[in-house]
Amino acid sequence: MALIRTEKLCKSFDTTPVLKDIDLSVEQGEVVCLIGPSGAGKSTFLRSLNQLEKITSGKIFIDEELFLHREANVTVSRAEQSEYKRLLLEMGMVFQSFNLFPHKTAIENVALAPIYVKKTPRAEARDKARELLAKVGLAEKENEFPSHLSGGQQQRVAIARALAMNPKIMLFDEPTSALDPELVGEVLTVMRGLAENGMTMLVVTHEMTFAREAASRVIFMCDGTVAEQAEPSKIFTAPDNPRTKQFLSGVL
Amino acid sequence: MTKKTRNILVIIAAVAAVFVWLAAAKPSRDEMTRSLSQQLISDAGSRYSETYYDYMVFSVIRGRNVKTAVNDTYIGIAGTVAAINEGFPEKIADVLFWIPRLLSGTAVTISLTIVSVFAGLFGGVLLAFGKMSKKKILNRICGCYIFFFRGTPLLMQLFFIYYGLPQISVELTINNKFLAAFIAFSLNSAAYCAEYIRAALQSIDKGQFEASKALGFGYAQTMLLVIIPQSIRRMIPSISNEFIMILKDASLVSIIALSDLSHATRSISSSTGTALVYIPAMIIYLIITAFFTFIFNRLEKRFSIYQ
Numbered sequence: 001m002a003l004i005r006t007e008k009l010c011k012s013f014d015t016t017p018v019l020k021d022i023d024l025s026v027e028q029g030e031v032v033c034l035i036g037p038s039g040a041g042k043s044t045f046l047r048s049l050n051q052l053e054k055i056t057s058g059k060i061f062i063d064e065e066l067f068l069h070r071e072a073n074v075t076v077s078r079a080e081q082s083e084y085k086r087l088l089l090e091m092g093m094v095f096q097s098f099n100l101f102p103h104k105t106a107i108e109n110v111a112l113a114p115i116y117v118k119k120t121p122r123a124e125a126r127d128k129a130r131e132l133l134a135k136v137g138l139a140e141k142e143n144e145f146p147s148h149l150s151g152g153q154q155q156r157v158a159i160a161r162a163l164a165m166n167p168k169i170m171l172f173d174e175p176t177s178a179l180d181p182e183l184v185g186e187v188l189t190v191m192r193g194l195a196e197n198g199m200t201m202l203v204v205t206h207e208m209t210f211a212r213e214a215a216s217r218v219i220f221m222c223d224g225t226v227a228e229q230a231e232p233s234k235i236f237t238a239p240d241n242p243r244t245k246q247f248l249s250g251v252l
Numbered sequence: 253m254t255k256k257t258r259n260i261l262v263i264i265a266a267v268a269a270v271f272v273w274l275a276a277a278k279p280s281r282d283e284m285t286r287s288l289s290q291q292l293i294s295d296a297g298s299r300y301s302e303t304y305y306d307y308m309v310f311s312v313i314r315g316r317n318v319k320t321a322v323n324d325t326y327i328g329i330a331g332t333v334a335a336i337n338e339g340f341p342e343k344i345a346d347v348l349f350w351i352p353r354l355l356s357g358t359a360v361t362i363s364l365t366i367v368s369v370f371a372g373l374f375g376g377v378l379l380a381f382g383k384m385s386k387k388k389i390l391n392r393i394c395g396c397y398i399f400f401f402r403g404t405p406l407l408m409q410l411f412f413i414y415y416g417l418p419q420i421s422v423e424l425t426i427n428n429k430f431l432a433a434f435i436a437f438s439l440n441s442a443a444y445c446a447e448y449i450r451a452a453l454q455s456i457d458k459g460q461f462e463a464s465k466a467l468g469f470g471y472a473q474t475m476l477l478v479i480i481p482q483s484i485r486r487m488i489p490s491i492s493n494e495f496i497m498i499l500k501d502a503s504l505v506s507i508i509a510l511s512d513l514s515h516a517t518r519s520i521s522s523s524t525g526t527a528l529v530y531i532p533a534m535i536i537y538l539i540i541t542a543f544f545t546f547i548f549n550r551l552e553k554r555f556s557i558y559q
Contacts, residue, residue, distance in 0.1 A: 050466055051465070052462050052465060052466065085468060088468065089468045091466075092466075093462075093463075093466035095459060095462065095463065097457075097459050098459075099457075099459035099460060099462060099463035100463075101460065101463070101477075101478055101482075102482065102558055103481045103482050103558045104558075112467075112477065113467035113468060113469065116469065116473055116477060117467060117468040117469060117473075118468075145557075145558040146558075147558060161467070162466075162467075165467060165468065
């Protein structure tokens with residue numbers, strides 16, 4: 001069953017088209033990596049899914065339920081309000097620049113949304129947060145403010161924060177691009193762990209090693225379209241599309 | 253001991269020393285009255301008019317003529333300082349005489365400043381959200397309000413509210429001078445605070461909004477839990493600035509004859525003919541400013557523990 005499916009998803013900034021008729025689906029348990037040159041629309045696609053960008057036209061299905069349908073910048077239909085919010089929260093988002101709340105400690109960052117959005121009792125939310133922080137290897141940092149954590153640690157807190165809402169799919173928007181090279185590994189390790197535990201993930205990344213090793217499917221995007229999608233072993237060794245070949249020869 | 257505590261102790265010690273010296277000099281009430289009546293006699297005797305400027309010239313000339321200062325050195329170092337001008341102990345008597353009036357003026361100044369800034373902050377929050385609102389009408393109204401109150405002199409606004417409104421309609425008359433001043437100051441302060449608040453809110457990284465949205469927070473929750481707590485720290489320096497500006501602008505109320513610190517100072521100056529009363533008045537202003545700067549700095553530190 002497809003967790004997320006898009007039909008003819010288009011997005012333009014003013015008159016510049018960024019995404020052109022994207023038809024994509026992500027199945028339960030899949031780890032999908034989106035790769036491609038900058039400006040290809042990878043991040044925009046991810047952000048369109050959880051409504052950080054308003055799509056111009058197209059349909060988004062979550063859990064095979066119609067989440068949003070827009071045509072020519074007008075919402076034609078969308079899930080009913082409470083359902084809409086529930087579906088939106090099935091997607092957890094991890095940002096390139098972490099976007100942790102700087103005035104909250106690590107554990108407060110993780111527990112904040114469960115307490116105020118899901119109305120989880122405070123103690124329970126904190127226990128869960130503590131558990132998640134331990135899972136990303138930061139058990140002893142729970143009372144630190146983000147400014148006292150390294151980039152890699154901040155990103156791991158951000159992953160725990162997204163996980164705290166029990167999402168069915170995790171969206172990663174270039175999670176390691178803002179990190180010093182020596183900190184990339186710890187974040188990728190956490191992501192690999194998630195993938196091994198069966199979390200569905202959609203990852204925009206420039207880490208080709210990660211894509212090759214952890215992905216179940218790799219999508220190459222180019223000029224706002226899906227140029228090619230295949231298993232990593234195929235796409236990294238014998239890509240069909242000449243653009244893929246050209247891109248990979250540049251980055252590998 | 254930090255440098256700051258040491259500085260504070262030095263200031264306290266200096267103030268204490270002044271009081272000890274005053275106590276030792278013991279200017280009795282008789283002396284004070286005498287010095288005052290002497291002044292009145294010499295004032296009357298002089299052919300100078302009673303206007304303030306003439307008096308200033310008069311006292312300066314009188315001070316220069318004194319040459320017997322050396323005799324007064326018996327009161328020690330203080331005496332040496334005092335001896336530069338024979339009239340100095342008299343002046344101290346004067347200061348003690350002025351202080352009650354200055355202090356009652358100070359009370360007016362401080363209370364007016366505090367209530368105005370608080371009301372201004374409250375209005376500022378509403379205006380700031382109004383100006384950031386996507387509703388065009390609300391946005392325009394708040395914009396015009398801010399434009400008007402920042403674009404015209406506070407003096408005129410105060411004048412208009414006290415003298416102009418009754419001429420439009422008698423029902424709009426505000427008899428209480430303090431109330432009139434409070435209305436003018438808080439309306440004006442709200443316009444400035446609105447801009448400070450808006451600037452602080454808009455300086456928050458848009459990633460914070462995105463993260464909040466992705467986690468399912470609504471607009472109100474995002475503001476209350478994420479944006480406002482972060483922007484308060486950024487507002488404090490400008491609010492502190494606004495506070496000090498209003499404190500000093502409060503001197504404008506003398507045009508509607510509300511007896512604040514500046515008005516009291518001026519009326520003492522014109523009735524006694526000495527401009528020296530401005531020295532203790534300015535010291536009082538400095539003390540208030542120092543006190544509130546200290547409070548605001550503490551607040552800023554408290555709100556920036558996470559950095």
